[in-house]
Amino acid sequence: MEFDDAAKKLAELGHPVRLKVFRLLVQAGLEGLPVKAIQAHVGIPNSTLSHHLAHLVSAGLITQTREGRILRCRASYPEIKQVLDFLLQDCCAGVVQIQG
Amino acid sequence: MEFDDAAKKLAELGHPVRLKVFRLLVQAGLEGLPVKAIQAHVGIPNSTLSHHLAHLVSAGLITQTREGRILRCRASYPEIKQVLDFLLQDCCAGVVQIQG
DNA sequence: ATTTCTTTTCTATTATTCTAGAATAATAGT
DNA sequence: ACTATTATTCTAGAATAATAGAAAAGAAAT
Numbered sequence A, B: 001m002e003f004d005d006a007a008k009k010l011a012e013l014g015h016p017v018r019l020k021v022f023r024l025l026v027q028a029g030l031e032g033l034p035v036k037a038i039q040a041h042v043g044i045p046n047s048t049l050s051h052h053l054a055h056l057v058s059a060g061l062i063t064q065t066r067e068g069r070i071l072r073c074r075a076s077y078p079e080i081k082q083v084l085d086f087l088l089q090d091c092c093a094g095v096v097q098i099q100g
Numbered sequence C: 001a002t003t004t005c006t007t008t009t010c011t012a013t014t015a016t017t018c019t020a021g022a023a024t025a026a027t028a029g030t
Numbered sequence D: 001a002c003t004a005t006t007a008t009t010c011t012a013g014a015a016t017a018a019t020a021g022a023a024a025a026g027a028a029a030t
Helices: A003-013 A016-031 A035-042 A046-058 A077-091 B003-013 B016-031 B035-042 B046-058 B077-091
Strands: A062-067 A070-075 A097-099 B062-067 B070-075 B097-099
Touching (some): A003 A016, A016 A035, A016 A046, A016 A077, A016 B077, B016 B035, B016 B046
Antiparallel strands (some): A062 A070
């Protein structure tokens, strides 16, 4: 993973709302969640949530697919794995070791 | 690791200058580096670097110890390990597995 | 004591981010 | 066509962050 890309992903994850949303989506699994379900969970206005989701999409941390009028959001597992790999290998080699 | 603490650490690491400095310090090992050596590496003015170092200190990602008139900076290994643990266990359980 | 070296603090400027109300768009059911 | 649902875009104010020059502080050497 490119350095600047890793920095961007870390920065986006660094916002409490976005970290909460991202964690929720990871824990939701491959099925993901509609925006509305996310909103119910985090309890902030539509427009604010949409702004944060756009951030996560732009960083490549989540993906969105339209299903009729709902928009389903999913965590991008390969991307988060790459962030972890960056931290573990390129940045913090020797501190801990990754497997899988 | 507390959620908000993890978010703060991720946010601080999300700035390119700070990520670069942090990586440099991790790679410098237990010996760490004086501020001046860091400055030579990143090539930004004193005051700007000092500002970013203060951020990293406040997030607990680095520590500073005075040695005469130089100030030695070191990466805080336990703290970064906790961030990784948070991402791996609390946030991204099942995506990858940690060891050590 | 003065000078030198290292780093921070102060101060100001510029830029970015966060937030959310209002309006708009897209889809689907009646 | 009308209505309801879901979500985004627009807009702007408030808050926060980034940058760096200048001055100051702390420590050692001459």
